[in-house]
Amino acid sequence: MRLKAFEFDISNSLLINTETQTQHHLTRTEAQVLEQLVNHPNQVMSKGQLSCAGSQQAVMSESAVAKAVFTLRKYFGEPNIDLIETLPKKGYRLNISTPSPEWQQQLARRKKHLVLACSIMLLVVMLLITAMHQYIWFKTAESPVRESRIVTLNNHQQIDLIWLQSPKKSSQQVSNMELKIIAALNLCPKVKWRDVYLALSNDMQVLNISMEGYSSNGELLVRNIKTSDFTLRPNFISQNWLQEVSLCD
Amino acid sequence: MTKKMQWFGAFGISFLLCSLVIYQHLKASEVSIVLSCQNELVAANPQTQAIEKNIMIADFSLQKRSASISYRYFSEDGESIATLHLKGGILSAYKEKDIYILNLTQSELIRHNQQLSLPQHATHVQAFALRNIAKEGVHNLTIQIVKTNSDKNLALLYFLPSTNICACSLVTMN
Numbered sequence: 001m002r003l004k005a006f007e008f009d010i011s012n013s014l015l016i017n018t019e020t021q022t023q024h025h026l027t028r029t030e031a032q033v034l035e036q037l038v039n040h041p042n043q044v045m046s047k048g049q050l051s052c053a054g055s056q057q058a059v060m061s062e063s064a065v066a067k068a069v070f071t072l073r074k075y076f077g078e079p080n081i082d083l084i085e086t087l088p089k090k091g092y093r094l095n096i097s098t099p100s101p102e103w104q105q106q107l108a109r110r111k112k113h114l115v116l117a118c119s120i121m122l123l124v125v126m127l128l129i130t131a132m133h134q135y136i137w138f139k140t141a142e143s144p145v146r147e148s149r150i151v152t153l154n155n156h157q158q159i160d161l162i163w164l165q166s167p168k169k170s171s172q173q174v175s176n177m178e179l180k181i182i183a184a185l186n187l188c189p190k191v192k193w194r195d196v197y198l199a200l201s202n203d204m205q206v207l208n209i210s211m212e213g214y215s216s217n218g219e220l221l222v223r224n225i226k227t228s229d230f231t232l233r234p235n236f237i238s239q240n241w242l243q244e245v246s247l248c249d
Numbered sequence: 250m251t252k253k254m255q256w257f258g259a260f261g262i263s264f265l266l267c268s269l270v271i272y273q274h275l276k277a278s279e280v281s282i283v284l285s286c287q288n289e290l291v292a293a294n295p296q297t298q299a300i301e302k303n304i305m306i307a308d309f310s311l312q313k314r315s316a317s318i319s320y321r322y323f324s325e326d327g328e329s330i331a332t333l334h335l336k337g338g339i340l341s342a343y344k345e346k347d348i349y350i351l352n353l354t355q356s357e358l359i360r361h362n363q364q365l366s367l368p369q370h371a372t373h374v375q376a377f378a379l380r381n382i383a384k385e386g387v388h389n390l391t392i393q394i395v396k397t398n399s400d401k402n403l404a405l406l407y408f409l410p411s412t413n414i415c416a417c418s419l420v421t422m423n
Binding site: 118119122125126129133140141143144145164165166167197199200201202205206208210211212220222223224225226227228229230231238240241244245 | 259263266270273286287288289290291292293295298300302305343346347348369370373393395398401403405407410411412413414415416418
């Protein structure tokens, strides 16, 4: 609590002169009296009221109140002697006049700094949230489609051959696999498939083939084939494999 | 506008922003998707080089914040061989981008018929999941829906880090 140049620390019963940085440790009665006066600034408080220290009954004598006021005035010093004013036969009053212009300026500056600090903090928090969520809010999902091309079969049917992102295999191996699949599809009198998706597993030991197409009555057809070869040089598509799998249906 | 009003405004905007972020975090990982994918497993036997064919049905169930995957393996004749269950939670769900990151913490393989040999795919997936769970305590799996055909209830899934793909029927999607 600010009292002109003094700071009253109620919880620690300390009266600090902010100009000289001197501290006075108040006794219990001094702290209680000053707390009552501080709680009722510019109001006349009788000795009886002050002796109750906020409770229903007196916790100290009226002479103890007078002694406490005397000591407090001594701590305030000569220039601030009128901080606690005596009103004869009425009691005491804490005179807190309006703060000096310098003090007001200092207060305004502090407020400005506080607002600035809060604004910067808010901005930082918002930037942090934005940075943390930029993947959700701004970035679009990366398409796993690596390449897609239309292949015209011998029967003039067109299929879309789509490779999804997977570990790089040599282009010759990829084209060999593609050629085998296209050759197998070229043997079909009629191909039901429109889209053929291809992907190699991360360990390059599983070849995934997903095919989508439509039957003659417009029914959606789907086929997933997973072929694995756990040898060092996998050969997924052999003549035997093509015969067993039959890509036409 | 008074200074008090300005403070109230700033506080209100901050409060709204924070509420929006918290709400987004709470709702973002709540998903309701059930996908079922039928796959033909075709592989040459390493010893005999004979082509072995099996059927695998993968069921993906993403409900609220929990995720479960069941890989059901069948012989070509339709006899049940084994089921591999993977369970866990949804770490992140970017619904707008159709990307779901799963944290799978449990793996269990149930053999239904000991006479039938386990498909290579089952051994491979189980070994991979068990190794990750034992080492990291979790098996992470990212599912990206590349393409959907909502009229026909079809979705093309892309899995990471395995880079596998699968066209699946979309059973439920809210």
